[in-house]
Amino acid sequence: MTETLVPTAEAMAAPEKRLFIKTYGCQMNVYDSERMADVLRPLGYAVTDDVKAADFVILNTCHIREKAAEKIYSELGKLREMRDIRRETGRDLTIAVAGCVAQAEGEEIMRRQPAVDIVVGPQAYHQLPELLTRTARARGERIGADFAPDDKFDALPATRFTEGPTAFLTVQEGCDKFCTFCVVPYTRGAEWSRPLASVLEEARRLAGRGVREVTLLGQNVNAYDGERPDGKKATLAELAYALAAIPGLDRIRYTTSHPNDMADELIAAHGDLDALMPYLHLPVQAGSDRILRAMNRKHGRQKYFDLIDRIRTARPDIAIAGDFIVGFPGETDREFEDTLDLVRRVNYAGAFAFAYSPRPGTPAAGMSKQVEPEVAKERLHRLIALLTEQQTAFNLAQAGRTLNVLFDKPGRHGHRRQAIGRSPYLQSVHVDDADHLIGQIVPVEIVAGQQNSLMGRLSSQQKAA
Numbered sequence: 001m002t003e004t005l006v007p008t009a010e011a012m013a014a015p016e017k018r019l020f021i022k023t024y025g026c027q028m029n030v031y032d033s034e035r036m037a038d039v040l041r042p043l044g045y046a047v048t049d050d051v052k053a054a055d056f057v058i059l060n061t062c063h064i065r066e067k068a069a070e071k072i073y074s075e076l077g078k079l080r081e082m083r084d085i086r087r088e089t090g091r092d093l094t095i096a097v098a099g100c101v102a103q104a105e106g107e108e109i110m111r112r113q114p115a116v117d118i119v120v121g122p123q124a125y126h127q128l129p130e131l132l133t134r135t136a137r138a139r140g141e142r143i144g145a146d147f148a149p150d151d152k153f154d155a156l157p158a159t160r161f162t163e164g165p166t167a168f169l170t171v172q173e174g175c176d177k178f179c180t181f182c183v184v185p186y187t188r189g190a191e192w193s194r195p196l197a198s199v200l201e202e203a204r205r206l207a208g209r210g211v212r213e214v215t216l217l218g219q220n221v222n223a224y225d226g227e228r229p230d231g232k233k234a235t236l237a238e239l240a241y242a243l244a245a246i247p248g249l250d251r252i253r254y255t256t257s258h259p260n261d262m263a264d265e266l267i268a269a270h271g272d273l274d275a276l277m278p279y280l281h282l283p284v285q286a287g288s289d290r291i292l293r294a295m296n297r298k299h300g301r302q303k304y305f306d307l308i309d310r311i312r313t314a315r316p317d318i319a320i321a322g323d324f325i326v327g328f329p330g331e332t333d334r335e336f337e338d339t340l341d342l343v344r345r346v347n348y349a350g351a352f353a354f355a356y357s358p359r360p361g362t363p364a365a366g367m368s369k370q371v372e373p374e375v376a377k378e379r380l381h382r383l384i385a386l387l388t389e390q391q392t393a394f395n396l397a398q399a400g401r402t403l404n405v406l407f408d409k410p411g412r413h414g415h416r417r418q419a420i421g422r423s424p425y426l427q428s429v430h431v432d433d434a435d436h437l438i439g440q441i442v443p444v445e446i447v448a449g450q451q452n453s454l455m456g457r458l459s460s461q462q463k464a465a
């Protein structure tokens with residue numbers, strides 16, 4: 001008998017395999033998870049949201065804080081139990097760890113949890129099919145992930161199976177900034193931008209299937225410098241103008257930005273380009289000049305204030321969001337007060353605040369005078385209280401205004417035909433009798449604001465439409 005490479009009729013009729021992906025961390029990981037599903041679809045894997053139904057589980061992990069990384073090991077313990085029970089009944093389960101924990105501590109994962117079949121770093125997802133095949137033969141194999149994102153994007157399928165009118169689009173990866181607290185430069189490698197044409201092509205495809213809003217992603221997205229067809233470098237502002245010209249693509253967002261890469265041209269685009277949404281995530285991390293220096297943020301507080309002023313001059317209604325770290329090594333009470341003072345002066349529409357978490361291999365982890373956890377916790381509570389107050393006030397202030405809302409999903413109250421959409425300022429807007437408007441941008445009267453969302457109302461004409 002000769003061997004044949006053509007699949008047998010039996011194999012072709014094999015039941016679909018189920019893929020479960022759990023995503024941790026930032027939006028880059030959300031995008032990557034979607035892309036992993038795209039890569040595995042041709043192999044017969046359909047995505048399930050029920051882990052118990054899965055034949056293949058991928059944990060797409062985050063290494064940014066200690067808690068995030070430790071969670072993975074307890075999750076893996078549960079998966080191992082699930083796999084052992086399965087094996088008794090003749091079924092199997094393949095377990096993969098992807099993302100930044102895979103990149104940072106791949107060896108340790110294999111050692112601590114032998115049930116893991118595949119460890120794959122963020123730049124190697126296009127190799128998943130091959131890894132999966134190899135795993136079937138030799139369980140427990142691991143691949144080293146080198147940094148070559150250009151291979152990754154070239155090798156991923158052009159077609160994306162995203163749903164709904166909003167989509168993420170990764171345009172830049174990696175980071176060269178080396179803030180002293182942060183693992184990203186080590187887990188995601190050097191800054192690298194996708195060529196302009198490749199981003200525009202993906203955006204056109206998304207628009208072609210009804211996407212109205214794209215969020216451009218990158219660890220330092222405003223440092224985007226993708227190659228243009230003429231060999232020169234494009235800027236993020238240039239990319240925004242090119243995207244705005246794509247029919248159907250009405251809204252453009254980008255995240256996350258570094259203050260030092262906020263070019264004049266990009267600030268001007270905020271005043272000029274309707275499609276560029278009036279919401280900017282511009283983390284500052286701390287309000288004290290000494291701490292900013294120790295963090296290697298490469299700018300001081302005054303430069304940040306000046307920047308915010310210039311952005312607000314270009315686009316007066318822009319909502320500013322940020323990230324903060326409290327309890328950085330050596331932070332005094334006084335220096336923490338500087339952070340509160342900065343927050344009061346800037347007035348944020350939303351922000352994330354974290355207690356400093358020492359990460360192995362980063363310069364700050366080795367600094368003397370680590371702040372006591374109780375002190376950091378108390379500072380975190382105070383900062384969050386202030387940020388929540390500002391966010392709530394911002395939301396309350398929308399009452400009475402009419403905002404353009406992009407409806408993107410049904411709400412919880414199906415009997416009231418509720419739909420949920422996004423305001424230009426990235427607020428969730430809940431509206432009754434609106435489920436026929438999903439996928440559309442509609443002016444909505446805001447009747448109330450709450451801590452985390454807005455309530456809107458349609459005119460009777462809109463309800464009937």
Ligand code: SAH
Pocket residue numbers: 064065181182183184219220256257258283285323324325354355356357358359
């Ligand atoms: N590239 C983005 C942020 C990436 S990480 C930027 O430069 O703004 C997301 C956020 O996690 C950071 O903004 C920071 O606030 C927080 N973070 C990063 N490392 C941390 C650490 N070691 N401890 C606590 N928070 C951290």
Ligand code: SF4
Pocket residue numbers: 175176177178179182183184185219220258
């Ligand atoms: Fe991390 Fe700083 Fe780079 Fe942001 S800019 S990813 S905080 S090193």
Ligand code: F3S
Pocket residue numbers: 024025026027028029061062063064099100183184187188
């Ligand atoms: Fe986490 Fe990696 Fe994103 S460490 S925040 S998943 S880049």
